[in-house]
Amino acid sequence: MADKDIPTAAAWKFIILVGVVSLFSDLTYEGARSISGPFLGMLQASALAVGVVSGLGEFIGYALRLVSGYFTDRLGKYWPISFVGYAFNLLAVPLLALAWRWEVAAGLLIFERLGKAIRTPARDAMLSHAVSRVGPGWGFGFHEAMDQIGAVAGPLLVAGIIYLKGGYREGFAVLLLPALLALAVLGLSARLYPRPQHLEVSAPRLEAGGFSGPYWLYIIASGLIGAGYADFPLIAYHFGKTGLASPSWIPLLYALAMGVDAVAALVLGRLYDRLGRGFLTVVPLLSALFAPLVFLGGFNWALAGMVLWGVGMGAQESIIKAPLAEMVPKERRGTGFGLFHAGFGIFWLLGSALLGYLYDISLMALIAFSVIAQLSAIPLFFLVSRRLARLRSCQAA
Secondary structure, three states: OOHHHOOHHHHHHHHHHHHHHHHHHHHHHHHHHHHHHHHHHHOOOOHHHHHHHHHHHHHHHHHOHHHHHHHHHHHOOHHHHHHHHHHHHHHHHHHHHHOOOHHHHHHHHHHHHHHHHHHHHHHHHHHHHHHOOOOHHHHHHHHHHHHHHHHHHHHHHHHHHHHHHOOHHHHHHOOHHHHHHHHHHHHHHHHHOOOHHHHOOOOOOOOOOOOOHHHHHHHHHHHHHHHOOOOHHHHHHHHHHHOOOOOOHHHHHHHHHHHHHHHHHHHHHHHHHHHOHHHHHHHHHHHOOHHHHHHHOOHHHHHHHHHHHHHHHHHHOOOOOOOHHHHOOHHHHHHHHHHHHHHHHHHHHHHHHHHHHHHHHOHHHHHHHHHHHHHOHHHHHHHHHHHHHHHHHHHHO
């Protein structure tokens, strides 16, 4: 069937199915992430250990996407790679209920990120084919909103379990159910859409031979945002250590941020499709303000900080991905997304480790690094937008 003969409704159906998988997946592992920081603290882990475990997990979760993306392109096996990754990603979570040392819990948290590394390039490549029919900002934004429905429900579910049962372990154990539901919907999606690459609208490439110069610059710009972005386990550790929020309130604050993430992804995605790549520069201006509010303020200021943190997370998982569909050739989409995530993960690891270190010696230094790193991305986004426009005009000439 030719590209033009495939209805847009088919693309939307695929995006919704993958969104439901992500909803149950996020319910599982975001529920776990909402309490992993204080859980590690309960097991006697230090702030540095929490920062390193979080950063190392994110690094593995991003860096190994390069390997996974490469094999996705070489083998063309989107669904088998996705199944393996989702199984590792999801089933590690309920096993946390059995961890009695922080080292064991840290290993499971890293193993969960490993699973995400395996499955994400294949999933993003499949989505990139479908969103070409509905608009990349809107398509990725809608998928991120589905993600965050689960990301809100997960912490709320965990908060309820902790409130009723009084323990983190019970919270981890109940997350087995959404993990199994995610795998079931994934199987249905594979059966209905065995070759999702057929959903893509054919479009001219910016560079046929490989990755363009703006692509590499874009990795650096996005990485600076990741380096300055405190992961929630460190924020939760701060809330727990200072008594700013009670154990049952911590996952609720995370749920609030994930709800903001969902709304922000939809709004930012629609604005990106209307206003273009230059709109990316607005994101660091908003998200950079979260650090002083979260780490220096009282409860109400921290609440406002978590709202801005959620806006930034919504942008990272929606419009930050949108330009990649334009910059990466179709047949190298898995590698392109994998390489982007690998670069982002390196910045995230170094930034998370430094933020954890700075937390123990100076909150002001932590905040300064977080704000400066994110704002440094703005001129690079401008430069990427200009270079892509120049490539387009040269191609049209």
